[in-house]
Amino acid sequence: MGRSPCCEKNGLKKGPWTAEEDQKLIEYIQKNGYGNWRTLPKNAGLQRCGKSCRLRWTNYLRPDIKRGRFSFEEEETIIQLHSVLGNKWSAIAARLPGRTDNEIKNYWNTHIRKRLLRMGIDPVTHNPRLDLLDISSILSSSLYSQSHTNMFGVQPVVNPELLRLAASLLSSQRNQNTTTFVHQNGQENQFGSPHQVQENHLVQLQNQDHQTLIQEIPSCAPLSNYPSCVQYSSESSQLMEPNVDQLPSSFSDVNPQTCALNDWQNNLDNFIAIDNYGYHQHVSDFDFNSHLSNLSTPSSSPAHLNSNSNSTYITGSSSTEDEREISYCSNLFKYEYQEILESNAFM
């Protein structure tokens, strides 16, 4: 009934491959190609099962394998694809040339997953972690304490617990498969369920009269729950739909060591930043230096916000992890912006 396990035979070696075994496998495949993995080990003189040979070749010995650390762009791609595809590692790997499903899976589990958890994001759903919701704390903090600070080291202007409660309530509404975004001019738009690619982004803003406004901003962004940026209307003290015409013309390319912020600097008044905890702050009020010093570990040199005649940028951390974290936050802003444009949701 069915097939028997391929490694059932006695005498077949398991465990780490030796250099000699690798050489035998490489030489055989270079000479004969790889077609029948079951007969390959015998023909190649290897005491391994075919499956072990195939895995060794596809995950390690293949000449087109890209070794070394994942680039920032690769990491972004993985997160984006995972938010759509889930744990379909092979499908994700198919879009990352030179990377194997095994490598991506390992990298997800050891790096990205932990990073998202640290940021309060559920790595499965890519939504804010509602398991952190504590009803009692919500009830006892209806007037949110201004002493809270967020990951950027600044005081938030909204209550994150309330945000999560609102998210929970809206989540139940979403089960009806549609949500409504109220347009600035009163027109209503309908959007699909949260698990569709057209994701909705919950935005909450507390105005100067401490009245809480809750709206949903569609973003067409798998990353819409990551630190993001939408336009803020100071006239009405309400969060309005982004006016695409007033968004920065471009965001400079970001590399792990230098994050150009000049576009932000020129448009700060038009934006409100929202981190993944739901904290809001005018971009102009963001204490980037404070945020960067928080990211820096004692063993690394502190990162700095620098300026020259052309741009403002982040530099200085000797820790690769810090650099990645810095560019991560910055690049996520960029993503949100690009996806707003691409979605045509507001046009």
Add this chain to the structure above:
DNA sequence: AACACGGCCAACCGCCTGAAT
């Protein structure tokens, strides 16, 4: 120096799918 601990990742395991018989 010795030990404990945790992170990382190559490799394995079990299951699934589709093709061949």
Add this chain to the structure above:
DNA sequence: CATTCAGGCGGTTGGCCGTGT
């Protein structure tokens, strides 16, 4: 239709290695 097989996939494991005590 049932069985067998090869290959693929995702989850899990075990050992290596760096770091902290």
